[in-house]
Amino acid sequence: MKIAVCLSHVPDTTTRIKIGSQSDQIDYTGVQWVINPWDELALTRALELKELPGSGVDEVVVVNVGDSIADPVIRKALAIGADRAVRVNTAPSDSLSVARILAAFFATERFDLILAGLESSDYNGGMTGMLLGGVLGYRTLNGISALNLEAGKLKLSREMDGSRQILVVEPPLVAVVQKGIAIVPRIPSMRGVMQARTKPLQVVDPVKVEAGLTTIGYSYPKPKGACRMVAPGNENELIALLKTEARVL
Amino acid sequence: MSIALYIQGRNRSYTPHQSGWVAFASSFAKSADSRLTLITQGLPPDKAAQLGGFGADEVMVVDGMPPVSDLHNSIEALFPLFKEKGKTFILFGNDTHSKALAALIAARLEFGIVTGVGALPESFSPLVLTRKAFSGKVLTSTLVGKPGVVLVFNAGVGEAVAGISSPVIAELHLNGNSDEGIVVDSEETGDGKQLLTDALRVVSGGRGMKGPENWKPLEELASVLGAALACSRPVSDEGWRSHHEHVGQTGKVIAPELYVACGISGAIQHVAGINGSKVIVAINKDKEAPIFEVADYGIVGDVNTVLPSLIKALKE
Numbered sequence A: 001m002k003i004a005v006c007l008s009h010v011p012d013t014t015t016r017i018k019i020g021s022q023s024d025q026i027d028y029t030g031v032q033w034v035i036n037p038w039d040e041l042a043l044t045r046a047l048e049l050k051e052l053p054g055s056g057v058d059e060v061v062v063v064n065v066g067d068s069i070a071d072p073v074i075r076k077a078l079a080i081g082a083d084r085a086v087r088v089n090t091a092p093s094d095s096l097s098v099a100r101i102l103a104a105f106f107a108t109e110r111f112d113l114i115l116a117g118l119e120s121s122d123y124n125g126g127m128t129g130m131l132l133g134g135v136l137g138y139r140t141l142n143g144i145s146a147l148n149l150e151a152g153k154l155k156l157s158r159e160m161d162g163s164r165q166i167l168v169v170e171p172p173l174v175a176v177v178q179k180g181i182a183i184v185p186r187i188p189s190m191r192g193v194m195q196a197r198t199k200p201l202q203v204v205d206p207v208k209v210e211a212g213l214t215t216i217g218y219s220y221p222k223p224k225g226a227c228r229m230v231a232p233g234n235e236n237e238l239i240a241l242l243k244t245e246a247r248v249l
Numbered sequence B: 001m002s003i004a005l006y007i008q009g010r011n012r013s014y015t016p017h018q019s020g021w022v023a024f025a026s027s028f029a030k031s032a033d034s035r036l037t038l039i040t041q042g043l044p045p046d047k048a049a050q051l052g053g054f055g056a057d058e059v060m061v062v063d064g065m066p067p068v069s070d071l072h073n074s075i076e077a078l079f080p081l082f083k084e085k086g087k088t089f090i091l092f093g094n095d096t097h098s099k100a101l102a103a104l105i106a107a108r109l110e111f112g113i114v115t116g117v118g119a120l121p122e123s124f125s126p127l128v129l130t131r132k133a134f135s136g137k138v139l140t141s142t143l144v145g146k147p148g149v150v151l152v153f154n155a156g157v158g159e160a161v162a163g164i165s166s167p168v169i170a171e172l173h174l175n176g177n178s179d180e181g182i183v184v185d186s187e188e189t190g191d192g193k194q195l196l197t198d199a200l201r202v203v204s205g206g207r208g209m210k211g212p213e214n215w216k217p218l219e220e221l222a223s224v225l226g227a228a229l230a231c232s233r234p235v236s237d238e239g240w241r242s243h244h245e246h247v248g249q250t251g252k253v254i255a256p257e258l259y260v261a262c263g264i265s266g267a268i269q270h271v272a273g274i275n276g277s278k279v280i281v282a283i284n285k286d287k288e289a290p291i292f293e294v295a296d297y298g299i300v301g302d303v304n305t306v307l308p309s310l311i312k313a314l315k316e
């Protein structure tokens, strides 16, 4: 069995996001790039599965759509334990374009299980994984919070709003994973970092796709009004404000 | 022009967020000078009609659908309906099942897709939408180049007023195929408690609560308010509370009317999950805690004393 983990590179979640002087782009100077938190959890689970005795998982491959800015992040994924990496060489744009580019790659190399994170923490679109499944025509499920192998099939928990199903699914599958799939992301070991230098990072050309959406401008949200302080001991006053001013009680 | 909104009922009824989505879709349709068709699944016709009354012109009550885990066949079954009723816009709420269908129909129709929609478009022609990105740190304006678009609404949008429209109701029995490669091994349907993502009031605890044994006052506050409980990530990572209660960038994203943060510092990753709340109340002993930058009302004080007196005051 072969597992692919779709990996997006995003600014560290604590980064201050700066809009460029033309306000039609983000100024990424000095930004620290990291593996998208969800993808890090997906990778962690893929590696855990591979290490299970007799798992039958032959390799775990990370696949990124990005330009060379993503390379250090991809190397980190290799250091964490992925066997090899593929970078489709283009700056990612809207989620349908990225999904099509990924689908074109996955048409050239078949995986039994393709994992994608719930969303990437930059544009928070949350659609790439499902769109990929749609374009590729594989079985596709979102809301996956647990993943196991069982006799060549995949046993998953799917969290729906108000219910949870345990599903047994025949590969190939695109699974969009969320909290629970793994709890603590793996970090690279010293040995992992050394090995990552020589692991294959294959750069492939993207197919041409026409972007349907364009980001034409950025702005900062309006700052929120000052917080209204109530002195401890005056909880009655807080309740009155919530009733008459905020009207939420 | 035609606009379709899809809603899957919950326990054969609908939630306040779902009626908000109908109301919001209706203002969308009005601004675009178009009719709104509500497509429902898992709702009895009377409930579907009630839900449609929040602003739809027409309701298609669908049954006979493939199981919810069989997404491709679900889309196969709904496809003709979406194609006919959603020529310009196909709209969804942001629950798990709706998001899945949104992506698959967009891929199938080659429609652009924009999620996180919380406001009417800046303009309809050309179509420009504003949404938050980078977990609320910036706003982006997105231009949709060609007609035909799928939009996913945030929770908490729309001013729902019951009975403002009297939609035409049609029942439709679809015969979907089903995929034998997906077997439902077991299913748990909640414990009857309100869902965190549905709740209009949420009481949340952070590391400042010091330990799981101190959750009693939060539970009591939640029960007086009729609120659901939530927590920060370290609280669920430590196993003090279930992962289902974790809100934030890597947990659930919620948009209640009232969010009460107790002993939560307000890290950017936490705020990412709650900044859609209408009103935020913070209780924290550190007056410099960043939570006060996003809160509407604050008490600088110790949760151990503030919570009991807040509960007492509410009960009076």
Ligand SMILES: Cc1cc2nc3c(=O)[nH]c(=O)nc-3n(C[C@H](O)[C@H](O)[C@H](O)COP(=O)(O)OP(=O)(O)OC[C@H]3O[C@@H](n4cnc5c(N)ncnc54)[C@H](O)[C@@H]3O)c2cc1C
Pocket: A013, A037, B205, B206, B207, B208, B209, B231, B232, B233, B234, B235, B246, B247, B248, B249, B250, B251, B262, B263, B264, B265, B266, B267, B268, B269, B270, B273, B283, B284, B285, B286, B289, B301, B302, B303, B304
């Ligand atoms: C990639 C990534 C993703 C993350 N995702 C999330 C996420 O989804 N959700 C999330 O919550 N966090 C997330 N975090 C973690 C986040 O950065 C913070 O560490 C976390 O939110 C802090 O939780 P806290 O506020 O409970 O604890 P702390 O930051 O420790 O804050 C505790 C607060 O309690 C106050 N306090 C202490 N004692 C009392 C008392 N007796 N009375 C009143 N107040 C008191 C303190 O003043 C302090 O402000 C993420 C981090 C990373 C790196």
